[in-house]
Amino acid sequence: MLKEPQSAEFLFAISALNVKNKKIQKLYSILFLMMTLLLILPVLVILGTLIVKGGSMISIDFLFTDPINGMTEGGVFPALLGTVWLVSLALFISVPLGIAAAIYLSEYASDNWFTRIINLAIINLAGVPSIVHALFGLGAFVMFFGFGTSILAASLTLAIMTLPVVIVSTRESLQAVPHAFREACWNMGATRWQTIRRVVLPNAVSGILTGVILEVSRTTGETAPIMFTGAAFFLPFLPQGIFDQTMALSLHLFVVSTQVPNVPDALPYAVALVLIGMVLLMNSLSIALRMYLRGQKKW
Amino acid sequence: MARLESSNAQMDDLFDKRNIDWYFDKLVKMIVFISGISAIIFVIGIFVFVTIEGMGFLFEGFSFTEVFGSEYWEPSDEDAPEYGMLALIAGTASVTGLAMLIAIPFSLGAAIYIAEFSTGKTREYLKVLVELLAAIPSVVWGFIGLSIMNPLIIETFDVPVGLSVLNAGIILGLMAAPIMTSIAEDALKAVPDRYREAAEALGATRWQVIYKTVLPAAKNGLLGAILLGVGRGFGETMAVLMATGHSVNIPGSVFDSVRALTATIAAELGETAVGSEHYQVLFSIGIFLFLITFIINLTADLIVRGVRNQ
Numbered sequence: 001m002l003k004e005p006q007s008a009e010f011l012f013a014i015s016a017l018n019v020k021n022k023k024i025q026k027l028y029s030i031l032f033l034m035m036t037l038l039l040i041l042p043v044l045v046i047l048g049t050l051i052v053k054g055g056s057m058i059s060i061d062f063l064f065t066d067p068i069n070g071m072t073e074g075g076v077f078p079a080l081l082g083t084v085w086l087v088s089l090a091l092f093i094s095v096p097l098g099i100a101a102a103i104y105l106s107e108y109a110s111d112n113w114f115t116r117i118i119n120l121a122i123i124n125l126a127g128v129p130s131i132v133h134a135l136f137g138l139g140a141f142v143m144f145f146g147f148g149t150s151i152l153a154a155s156l157t158l159a160i161m162t163l164p165v166v167i168v169s170t171r172e173s174l175q176a177v178p179h180a181f182r183e184a185c186w187n188m189g190a191t192r193w194q195t196i197r198r199v200v201l202p203n204a205v206s207g208i209l210t211g212v213i214l215e216v217s218r219t220t221g222e223t224a225p226i227m228f229t230g231a232a233f234f235l236p237f238l239p240q241g242i243f244d245q246t247m248a249l250s251l252h253l254f255v256v257s258t259q260v261p262n263v264p265d266a267l268p269y270a271v272a273l274v275l276i277g278m279v280l281l282m283n284s285l286s287i288a289l290r291m292y293l294r295g296q297k298k299w
Numbered sequence: 300m301a302r303l304e305s306s307n308a309q310m311d312d313l314f315d316k317r318n319i320d321w322y323f324d325k326l327v328k329m330i331v332f333i334s335g336i337s338a339i340i341f342v343i344g345i346f347v348f349v350t351i352e353g354m355g356f357l358f359e360g361f362s363f364t365e366v367f368g369s370e371y372w373e374p375s376d377e378d379a380p381e382y383g384m385l386a387l388i389a390g391t392a393s394v395t396g397l398a399m400l401i402a403i404p405f406s407l408g409a410a411i412y413i414a415e416f417s418t419g420k421t422r423e424y425l426k427v428l429v430e431l432l433a434a435i436p437s438v439v440w441g442f443i444g445l446s447i448m449n450p451l452i453i454e455t456f457d458v459p460v461g462l463s464v465l466n467a468g469i470i471l472g473l474m475a476a477p478i479m480t481s482i483a484e485d486a487l488k489a490v491p492d493r494y495r496e497a498a499e500a501l502g503a504t505r506w507q508v509i510y511k512t513v514l515p516a517a518k519n520g521l522l523g524a525i526l527l528g529v530g531r532g533f534g535e536t537m538a539v540l541m542a543t544g545h546s547v548n549i550p551g552s553v554f555d556s557v558r559a560l561t562a563t564i565a566a567e568l569g570e571t572a573v574g575s576e577h578y579q580v581l582f583s584i585g586i587f588l589f590l591i592t593f594i595i596n597l598t599a600d601l602i603v604r605g606v607r608n609q
Contacts, residue, residue: 021504028506029416035408036425039476043432046443097334104335108328120600121338127527127596128345128589129534130437131561135568135585139348143573160341167338191324221436224536224561228568250438257442258541272442276435283434287427 050276054269062270071234071260076271078238082151082246083278085239086226087219089155090162095212097159098166105167106174107196126164130224133161137229152242154230158219165215173207174200206293210286217282221275223250233259249275346589353582355574372547372558374567374577382580389549390464390557394539395532397468397553402476402528407521409476410483415509426481433477437537444470444542458554462544465553470542471532479528486520486603487513523603530595534588536561560584 065075109115137157147153177200185195201208231248233255239246253275257268369383413425448469449461456465490513498512514521544556545566564581571578 025505029412032408032412032416035405036412039405039409039473039480040425040428040432043435043473046447049447050443097337100331100334101337104331108331109335118335118338120597121342123600124342124593124596125338127530127534127592128342129536129561129592131536131564132345132349132534132585132589132592135349135352135564135582136345138568139352139582140344144348163338163341191320193324193327194320196327217434221434221438223436223438224565227565250436253438253442254537254541257445268442268446272439276439279434279436280431283431287430 047276050269050273054266054271054273057266057270058273063274067234070262071256072263072267076249076252076274078235079247079249079252079271080274081238082231083220083249085151085242085246086155086158086230086248087216089151089242090158090219091212091216093156094159094163094166094215098163098215099170099208101163102167102170102174103196106171107192107200122164122167125160130161130222133157133225134228136160137225142229148243149228149232149245150230150243151239151246152230154226154246154248155242157225157229158222161222161225162215162218165218166211169211169214170204170208173204173211176207177203206289210290210293213282213286213289217279217286220282221250221279223248223254227251249278346586349582349585349589353579353584353586356576356579356583357586370547370549372563374580375570380577384560384584386547386549387558387560387563387584390543390547391533391539391559391561393464393550393553393557394467394471394543394559395529397464398471398475398532399525399529401469401472402479402532403525405472406476406479406524406528407483409480410487410521410524411509413480414484414487415505415513426484429477429480432473433481435474437474437535438541440470440474440538441541444538448542452554456554460544460554460556462542463554463556464543464550466544467539467542467557467559468553470538471535474535474538475528475531478531479524482524482527483517483521486517486524489520490516519602523599526595526599526602530592530599533595534561534592536565540565560588 062075063080064077066077067079068074105115105118109118134157137153137160141147141153141156142149145153147156181199181203182195185199186192190198226248230245231251232245233247233251235245235247249271253268253271256263256271366382366384367388368385369381370386370389371381371383372386373381409425409429413422413429417425444466445462448466452458452461452463452466494512494516495508498508503511539559540562543559543562545558545562546556547558548555550557564584567577568581571581
C-alpha cells in the first residue's frame with residue numbers, strides 16, 4: 001500500500017512551520033548570547049577602566065621600589081616580595097600533601113563510604129568562608145602552635161585553604177591516565193608504588209602542573225586568611241625568615257584603598273592592576289598549558 | 300601430612316615477595332593514606348579550633364533572644380556591650396539575595412548558551428573567558444565596588460551613598476556568576492546526547508529540546524550550581540567588607556548601607572584583645588558561618604550525587 005502523495009498545500013505548510021521554527025530558534029540563540037555577553041562585558045569594561053586609570057603608574061620602578069610617605073608614593077616592592085614568600089611557602093606545603101592525597105584517592109581508595117567522606121571534606125574545605133580559615137589559622141597556628149603572626153602561620157592557612165585545588169586537579173589528571181598502562185606495569189611484577197612512580201606520574205605530570213599554577217593564582221589573590229595570621233599593613237623592613245611578618249600585595253590593595261588617607265587616585269588602581277595582572281597571567285598560563293596538552297595527548 | 304605442610308612452607312618462601320620494594324610500597328601506601336585523610340583532619344580541625352576560641356561566649360554570655368533577636372551590635376560599649384546579630388544577618392542575607400537574583404538567571408542563561416547553542420571556537424573562547432573572570436580576587440572586586448561602582452551608583456540613582464546593598468549585590472553577583480556558569484555548564488553537558496537526539500527526532504526545535512528535555516534532566520546539577528553560588532556569596536569577605544558601606548543597619552531599600560557577618564569579623568578581629576568577650580563573639584560568628592556553609596555544601600553534594608546515580 002503506497003501512501004497518497006502529499007498535497008502541495010501540506011508540504012508548503014510544513015516548510016512554513018520550519019521557517020517559523022528556525023526564526024524562533026535564532027531568537028532564542030540571540031537571547032542567550034545576550035545574557036552571556038551581559039555577564040562578561042561589564043567585567044571587561046571594568047578591567048579596561050583599571051588599565052586606563054592605573055596603567056600610567058605601572059613601571060619597573062613601581063614594582064621594585066618601597067612605598068614612601070605613608071604609602072602615598074613609591075612602589076609596591078615589599079608587598080610583591082611578601083606575596084612571593086607567602087605563595088612559595090604555601091605551595092611547598094600544599095603541593096606534596098595535595099599530590100599524595102590525590103594519589104591515595106585515585107590509585108588506592110575504593111569507592112566506599114569512607115572515600116565519600118574524604119570527598120565531602122575536600123568540598124567543604126573549598127567551601128568554608130575564607131574568614132573562617134583566617135579564624136582557624138589564628139587559633140591554631142598563631143596561638144596554639146605558637147608560630148605568632150608570621151609568614152609560616154599565614155602560609156599554612158593559605159596552604160590548607162587551597163589544598164582542594166591541588167587535590168582535585170591532580171586526581172583528575174591521574175585518572176586520565178588509562179588503566180591499561182597500570183595493568184601492563186603490574187604484569188611486569190612492579191609494585192603499586194613503582195607503577196605510580198614510573199608510569200602514572202610521568203604521564204600525569206603536566207596535568208598536575210596546570211593545577212599547581214592554578215593554585216598559585218588562587219593563593220596570590222587571597223586576602224582575608226592572611227590578615228590576622230601573618231600579613232601586616234605596613235612594615236619598614238623586609239622579612240628575614242619565615243617567623244617574620246610580611247606585607248602582601250592583596251592586603252596592600254585593601255590598605256591603600258581603604259585605610260590610608262590622601263592616597264593619589266591612580267595608586268590603588270595601579271596596585272589592583274599588578275595583582276590582577278599576576279593572577280590572570282598565571283591562569284592564562286595554566287589554560288594555555290592545558291590546551292597544549294590536549295593537543296599532545298597520544299591515547 | 301607433615302611433609303605436605305613443609306612443602307607448603309617452602310612454596311610460601313618461594314612466593315614471598317616481601318623484599319625492600321614490598322616494604323617501601325607499604326610505607327608509601329601509609330603516607331598517601333595519611334595525606335588522603337588530611338582533608339578530613341583539617342575540616343575537623345577548623346571546627347574544633349574555631350569552637351574552642353568561641354566557646355566561652357556560647358556557654359556564658361550567649362542569649363538566643365539577644366543574638367538573633369536584637370539589631371544592636373555594640374561590642375565596644377564598655378559598660379553594656381550588645382551583640383545583636385539581626386542586622387548583620389539581614390546584611391548578609393540581603394546582599395547574597397540580591398547577588399543571586401542577578402547571578403542565577405544570567406549564569407544559567409550563559410551556561411545554556413555555552414553548552415547548547417555555541418559551537419567550536421566560540422565555545423572554547425567563552426569558556427576560557429568565564430574561567431578567567433572566576434579568577435579575579437575578591438579584594439579586587441571590593442576595590443571595584445569602592446572606586447568604580449560607588450560613583451556610578453551615586454550618579455545614576457542620585458543617592459548620597461553608593462556603598463550599599465545594591466553595590467555589594469552587583470559585585471557579588473558578577474563574582475559568583477562565572478563559577479555558577481561553569482558548574483551549570485558541566486551539569487548540562489552531563490545530559491547524554493541521545494536525549495537531545497530523541498527529542499529532535501520527534502520534531503522538537505532546539506529550544507523545545509532544551510526546555511523540555513535537557514533542563515529537566517540537568518535539574519539537580521543546576522540546583523547544585525545555584526547552592527554553591529549561595530555558599531560563595533554567603534562566605535565572601537573582602538568584597539562585601541569594601542562595597543557594603545559597613546554600617547550596622549537593617550536595610551529598608553537597596554540603597555541602604557549594611558554590614559555582613561563575614562565583614563564584621565574581618566573588620567573587628569584586629570582590634571579585640573585575645574580571649575575577651577568581643578573576641579569570643581567574633582569566633583562564634585565563625586562557628587555559625589562554618590555550620591551554614593557546611594550544610595549548604597553537604598546539600599549541594601547530595602543533590603549533585605543524586606544526578607550521577609540516576
